[in-house]
Amino acid sequence: MSEDHRAAELANRGQPFSIEVSERVKRLPPYLFARINRLKYQKRRAGEDVIDLGMGNPGDPPQELVVEKLAEAARDPRNHGYSESWGLLNLRREVASKYFKQHGVRLDPEREIIVCLGSKEGFSHMCLALIGPGDTAIIPNPSYPAHLFAVALAGGNQIALEVGDPERLLSNIAYTCQHLYPRPKLLILNFPHNPSTATVEPDFYVDVVKLAKRYGFMVISDLAYADVTFDGYRTPSFLAAPGAFDVGVEFTTMSKGYNMAGWRVGFCAGNAEMVRALGTIKTYYDYGMFQPIQIAAIVALRHTDAAVEAQAKVYQRRRDVLCEGLERLGWPITRPKATMFVWAKIPEPWATELGSFNVAMKLLEEGNVVASPGAGFGPAGEGYLRLALVENENRLRQAVRQIGRCLGAKTATRETLSAGRQDD
Secondary structure, three states: OOOOHHHHHHHHOOOOOOOOOOOOHHOOOOOOOOHHHHEEEHHHHHHOOOOOOOOOOOOOOOOOOHHHHHHHHOOOOOOOOOOOOOOOOOHHHHHHHHHHHHHHOOOOOOOOOOEOOOOOHHHHHHHHHHHHOHHHHEEEEOOOHHHHHHHHHHOOEEEEEEOOOOOHHHHHHHHHHHHOOOOOEEEEOOOOOOOOOOOHHHHHHHHHHHHHHHHHHHHEEOOOOOOEEEOOOOOOOOHHHOOOHHHHEEEOOOOOOOOHHHHOOOEEEHHHHHHHHHHHHHHHOOOOOOOOHHHHHHHHHHHHHHHHHHHHHHHHHHHHHHHHHHHOOOOOOOOOEOEEEEEEEOOHHHHHOOOOHHHHHHHHHHOEEEEHHHHHOHHHOOOOOEEEEOOOHHHHHHHHHHHHHHOOOOOOOHHOOOOHOOOO
């Protein structure tokens, strides 16, 4: 292309033309974290030291033997072709072995397990396999955004039920099924819960299965934080409940406890027909995971249990540092039993006068600390901040000091609040 033609082409770009996006894109709600992410990026480009507790992105490395196995497998030319879309059978066998060791659950690796490109991809494609226009899914409130967006992208409707009290949640599920027509087709659960860190005991899933069979809905359990538990708490598996295989599946991931977030290794296990439906969708969307990653994941599952337990202790120490610091500032903190987050209730009068979004903006603008506003996770999240335990203990102590300087300890005056208020 000549320089004149190139110049003409560039000059014509941006001319009025109507781009009509699909209804599924129009159905997506606004991304409330965009303004925070933009300001964080601008501050870092300007050379400011920003402590980012906003995203649950593990900052610790995977085990060295896992990285070494990845490099070794990547040097083998046989591992660079298209992979099996369901995942290597040996990897699925390791997943089955882990389920049996952790939860006493027996899985058929050939029919009841599929490998996903991260559990978020698998969950989203499972919604495509199960949900369509006119269908309704019950989702948690507050909600991890993917649980909302995946249903919307599949064309379904959502009913959000608060998750803080497990008994009340069960009652609300039953009430919704009794009074909604058509009845909900799908129930999405996420315990330990992101963002609220709420947890449940095994009997909860026994009741969920009973409700699913009574009212005819399917269940997806998102067990992303199974490996990050504290103070002796052990996360129960939905699949361990009697009858669970009849009604649902469970997603797990190697992102958290194994520090393999960027590797995108997740799994779906449970009801064979639901797993098969996900496999059908994936066949049309991808060619499976890069085989060296799968081989390294086998090594991680087989040989790094002790490292996963040690990583949970790292998160527990970080939890204690952050919670103790916020408690000294006068924040009413409930220490989580699991996940890599602290769900921090914003003290008064900040919560009422500013709201979670403006408190988060104030912390970033004036304190150089990134926090996720609870309102970004749904109405039940208002009044809270989600703080990720992804920085080391010294950085968390520094974050607490900067929060204290920004918001003040114990109380804040109405005049200070007025001066700090931001327009959305």
